[in-house]
Amino acid sequence: xxxxxxxxVDYTRYTNRQLAAVPLAVLALALLVIVATFATTGxxxxxxxxxxxxxxxxxxxxxxxxxxxQVIQQAFxxxxxxxxxxxxxxxxxxxxxxxxxxxQLEQTVVNPPNDAAQQLExxxxxxxxxxxxGDSQRLALGGIAVAFLGMSLLVFALFRTFVxxxxxxxxxxxxxxxxxxxxxxxxxxxxxxTVAALLMLIGYSVDSDILLNDHILRRSGDFYESTYRxxxxxxxxxxxxxxxxxxxxxxxTLFGIQLLxxxxxxxxxxxxxxxxxxxxxxxxxxxxxxxxxxxx
Amino acid sequence: MGTLRDNWRVILLVVLLAGxxxxxxxxxxxxxDDQGIxxxxxxxxxxxxxxxxxxxxxxxxxxxxxxxxxVTAEEVEFGNDSTGQVAQNVAAELQGVDATDVxxxxxxxxxxxxxxxxxxxxxxxxxxAALDAAGYQHGDVRDGVTEETREQTVAVISNKINQAGLxxxxxxxxxxxxxxxxxxxxxxxxxxxxxxxxxxxxxxVQVEAYYPVENNSTGDTEYRRQLxxxxxxxxxxxxPEQGQQGQPPNVPVVIRESEAGxxxxxxxxxxxxxxxxxxCTYDENPxxxxxxxxxxxxxxxxxxxxxxxxxxxxxxxxxxxSNPRFILQTSNYSEAQQLAINLRAGxxxxxxxxxxxxxxxxxxxxxxxxxxxxxxxxxxxxIAVLAVSGVVFFRYGSARVAAPMVLTAxxxxxxxxxxxxxxxxxxxxxxxxxxxxxxxxxxxDLIIIADEVMAEGDVKSRKVFQSRFKxxxxxxxxxxxxxxxxxxxxxxxxxxDLRGFAIFTILGVLVGVLVTRPAYGDILRTLLTDx
Numbered sequence: 001x002x003x004x005x006x007x008x009v010d011y012t013r014y015t016n017r018q019l020a021a022v023p024l025a026v027l028a029l030a031l032l033v034i035v036a037t038f039a040t041t042g043x044x045x046x047x048x049x050x051x052x053x054x055x056x057x058x059x060x061x062x063x064x065x066x067x068x069x070q071v072i073q074q075a076f077x078x079x080x081x082x083x084x085x086x087x088x089x090x091x092x093x094x095x096x097x098x099x100x101x102x103x104q105l106e107q108t109v110v111n112p113p114n115d116a117a118q119q120l121e122x123x124x125x126x127x128x129x130x131x132x133x134g135d136s137q138r139l140a141l142g143g144i145a146v147a148f149l150g151m152s153l154l155v156f157a158l159f160r161t162f163v164x165x166x167x168x169x170x171x172x173x174x175x176x177x178x179x180x181x182x183x184x185x186x187x188x189x190x191x192x193x194t195v196a197a198l199l200m201l202i203g204y205s206v207d208s209d210i211l212l213n214d215h216i217l218r219r220s221g222d223f224y225e226s227t228y229r230x231x232x233x234x235x236x237x238x239x240x241x242x243x244x245x246x247x248x249x250x251x252x253t254l255f256g257i258q259l260l261x262x263x264x265x266x267x268x269x270x271x272x273x274x275x276x277x278x279x280x281x282x283x284x285x286x287x288x289x290x291x292x293x294x295x296x
Numbered sequence: 297m298g299t300l301r302d303n304w305r306v307i308l309l310v311v312l313l314a315g316x317x318x319x320x321x322x323x324x325x326x327x328x329d330d331q332g333i334x335x336x337x338x339x340x341x342x343x344x345x346x347x348x349x350x351x352x353x354x355x356x357x358x359x360x361x362x363x364x365x366x367v368t369a370e371e372v373e374f375g376n377d378s379t380g381q382v383a384q385n386v387a388a389e390l391q392g393v394d395a396t397d398v399x400x401x402x403x404x405x406x407x408x409x410x411x412x413x414x415x416x417x418x419x420x421x422x423x424x425a426a427l428d429a430a431g432y433q434h435g436d437v438r439d440g441v442t443e444e445t446r447e448q449t450v451a452v453i454s455n456k457i458n459q460a461g462l463x464x465x466x467x468x469x470x471x472x473x474x475x476x477x478x479x480x481x482x483x484x485x486x487x488x489x490x491x492x493x494x495x496x497x498x499x500x501v502q503v504e505a506y507y508p509v510e511n512n513s514t515g516d517t518e519y520r521r522q523l524x525x526x527x528x529x530x531x532x533x534x535x536p537e538q539g540q541q542g543q544p545p546n547v548p549v550v551i552r553e554s555e556a557g558x559x560x561x562x563x564x565x566x567x568x569x570x571x572x573x574x575x576c577t578y579d580e581n582p583x584x585x586x587x588x589x590x591x592x593x594x595x596x597x598x599x600x601x602x603x604x605x606x607x608x609x610x611x612x613x614x615x616x617x618s619n620p621r622f623i624l625q626t627s628n629y630s631e632a633q634q635l636a637i638n639l640r641a642g643x644x645x646x647x648x649x650x651x652x653x654x655x656x657x658x659x660x661x662x663x664x665x666x667x668x669x670x671x672x673x674x675x676x677x678x679i680a681v682l683a684v685s686g687v688v689f690f691r692y693g694s695a696r697v698a699a700p701m702v703l704t705a706x707x708x709x710x711x712x713x714x715x716x717x718x719x720x721x722x723x724x725x726x727x728x729x730x731x732x733x734x735x736x737x738x739x740x741d742l743i744i745i746a747d748e749v750m751a752e753g754d755v756k757s758r759k760v761f762q763s764r765f766k767x768x769x770x771x772x773x774x775x776x777x778x779x780x781x782x783x784x785x786x787x788x789x790x791x792x793d794l795r796g797f798a799i800f801t802i803l804g805v806l807v808g809v810l811v812t813r814p815a816y817g818d819i820l821r822t823l824l825t826d827x
Contacts, residue, residue: 005691058665089668102658103651106489125488126659132361135472143785150781158774193729196797199786200733203779207740210774219767233747237740240687244736247683248676255672259725263732 006235008228011283019284023277027174030181037184045180048189051137053098053130054081055105058123058256060091068092074116076108086256091123093256102127140195144202148176151202158210163293164217167285168209171277175205179269193262200263201270204241208234208278216286223290231279238278242271303822305815312811313707316714320346347717351724351796354670356663357484358491361470362656364441364449364479364646366414367423371435374400374409382432386411389426390418394595396500399645401442412441414646441646446477448645453481453495455641460494460633462486467495478656479648488660498594498647499638501527503624506578506600507566507587519583521590524562529555533639536632539625544599545632546623547639556620560611563603569611574602591624593638601625673728680732681706684739696823697746704816705738711812712804726797733797734804737779741772741813749820761821769814776809 038044049056061068069083081095112118156165215230249264382400387393397415420437427434450467457465465483483491503525508517534548563569567587576588578600591599610616626632650656688698748768786798
């Protein structure tokens with residue numbers, strides 16, 4: 001059986017500044033995207049129905065190929081925010097804003113008032129009132145903040161030294177910020193699934209950082225040797241999770257299981273960001289600490 | 297015996313797996329036990345070959361989550377007034393509010409006296425002003441209702457769901473971290489509109505007499521309405537009946553003996569029970585009809601009828617009182633069913649804040665969609681596991697290392713499924729997301745253990761293995777602790793649908809770190825040292 005191995009990177013060729021420059025630049029860009037979004041929309045990321053209020057219907061449409069969206073448009077006399085097609089079962093997810101009356105939408109499908117509506121069949125419906133959505137939003141953001149704070153405190157308690165701890169916290173922060181920025185760029189909305197994924201990232205992303213810190217700070221051996229050993233394990237870990245998440249995102253998208261595809265895509269972004277942050281940002285901070293910081 | 301002691305983790309893993317298998321497939325599992333810890337999603341019936349209970353996501357049905365409408369004044373001083381008087385006095389000061397919408401509660405050990413108004417469009421300021429105007433001293437006036445009202449409402453809703461024969465449905469109160477309370481209603485396999493119709497009606501049933509009187513000063517005829525029967529006046533409520541022979545659908549009822557005499561007298565006095573019966577034309581000509589009996593639900597007249605000659609005669613002779621049977625007529629059978637449910641379950645003390653402008657959420661998933669999700673998420677999970685297996689086989693190039701790794705990760709899922717079946721926790725998409733998170737962290741940990749143990753050549757002695765294993769375990773423990781901390785806000789806060797995700801991720805990480813992942817270390821040791 002062929003086995004792949006993690007290649008050894010010759011870190012001695014680069015200075016700490018060079019190593020840290022790339023992840024820091026990406027982090028700065030990501031923050032810029034988020035700040036720009038916040039300035040234009042008032043929220044750090046576009047909010048999905050769960051957090052902004054509104055009604056989401058999943059409809060089966062009995063119409064020839066290519067005409068389904070048109071039929072949906074004709075059936076409802078209220079304004080439609082978006083229509084998304086689910087290829088695996090031929091259904092459509094139709095989203096309405098918070099101002100629409102869900103009972104009326106439901107009636108349109110159940111007791112069709114026009115020919116177009118007659119071709120629709122209700123698969124699922126969920127509606128969230130604006131005030132409930134506001135509560136969920138506060139709860140979700142608060143939950144992420146509390147989780148991040150708790151993680152930071154724990155990391156400081158584990159390593160008890162400033163630089164290695166802040167290195168872990170900083171790369172975890174970047175691991176969350178980069179996917180959020182990508183959500184803005186790709187038009188992915190914040191949903192319960194993406195919140196779950198961001199929380200999961202807090203747990204996942206520190207794994208490889210803790211591993212790296214542990215090998216360098218707590219084990220005997222030369223810095224580069226320890227780094228290589230930590231990388232062999234850490235990169236394998238992240239690649240395994242990444243593979244699972246890529247596959248899950250693709251299958252869940254095809255099946256139209258939005259919760260799972262949302263979790264998957266955010267973790268793909270976050271884990272990819274984690275590879276960069278752990279082995280460039282965290283590593284450069286640790287090397288500075290080992291060779292220069294300790295002596296001071 | 298030494299091997300037994302050394303391999304206790306493996307043995308514990310086997311025991312847990314066996315227990316989970318029994319919980320999943322045995323006939324003694326706790327399936328269908330609605331007392332599970334999943335108080336967010338405590339419905340769903342076990343289906344298929346396992347004892348697993350599925351939540352609405354995966355079985356189909358309707359979920360409604362909404363606060364109750366109402367404002368409450370705390371620490372009200374009633375003086376010497378009875379609660380009924382207080383309610384009337386306060387209602388008189390509020391526009392468009394009936395005394396039945398106002399509830400005054402005497403103080404209990406836990407709280408001072410309160411006054412609640414459970415109708416829309418009354419703000420805390422309105423109630424405060426009304427109390428001041430009526431001359432009652434009071435403390436804070438806030439949005440929301442009292443705990444008693446919440447409990448009574450939930451009891452009435454549960455009752456309604458049962459009376460309507462919606463099996464597996466449930467109602468309960470859930471609270472958010474911000475101290476708000478919601479009523480959560482879940483009904484498997486029912487359409488949202490049907491459930492809403494059932495629970496959004498407050499269901500206050502009244503019977504009124506509608507009759508003409510001569511105005512003495514002008515000589516004109518004007519009509520009056522008089523309340524003659526209320527919810528509590530019925531001794532027995534029969535099954536709704538399809539009407540026959542010109543008789544509309546109806547609900548047969550028996551009036552309480554204590555009320556029967558009064559009712560009979562009023563019927564005769566108002567002329568509803570006149571010689572030869574009455575013919576009601578309330579719908580077509582309300583200002584020219586003979587006396588009528590009106591069936592009023594939530595303030596709206598749902599049916600009007602006159603009285604048959606036979607019944608009118610019995611009332612006039614006073615015979616009816618000794619056998620006070622009566623029928624409440626409706627215009628169609630489904631209304632009769634609804635009426636019977638309302639009469640039996642009672643009226644909601646406070647209505648749900650749902651519908652346009654309300655503060656609730658609701659969702660409906662068709663049963664076929666639920667079933668599809670169940671199958672498709674299983675397939676998604678299996679494909680994700682295959683991807684993980686592929687990478688670890690490719691990476692280590694050795695089935696000795698990789699195969700137990702995949703099997704260990706899968707065994708964690710089996711144990712979690714067993715736990716879900718045993719607790720009767722309804723599986724939904726969020727819980728499945730939790731399983732995926734567990735496989736993810738699990739494989740990470742197993743890779744750490746494998747790399748650590750195999751580092752720098754072969755593991756010759758048990759001692760070397762132990763020291764390496766300990767080192768690996770520090771990292772695993774630290775990583776597990778961060779995951780648990782990251783998930784705990786979600787497990788504690790009730791962000792509705794994500795609670796199951798957090799609970800099962802935490803549970804999985806605990807099972808993994810305490811049992812299965814160390815057991816993998818033991819298996820690996822046996823495979824590597826006993827060569």
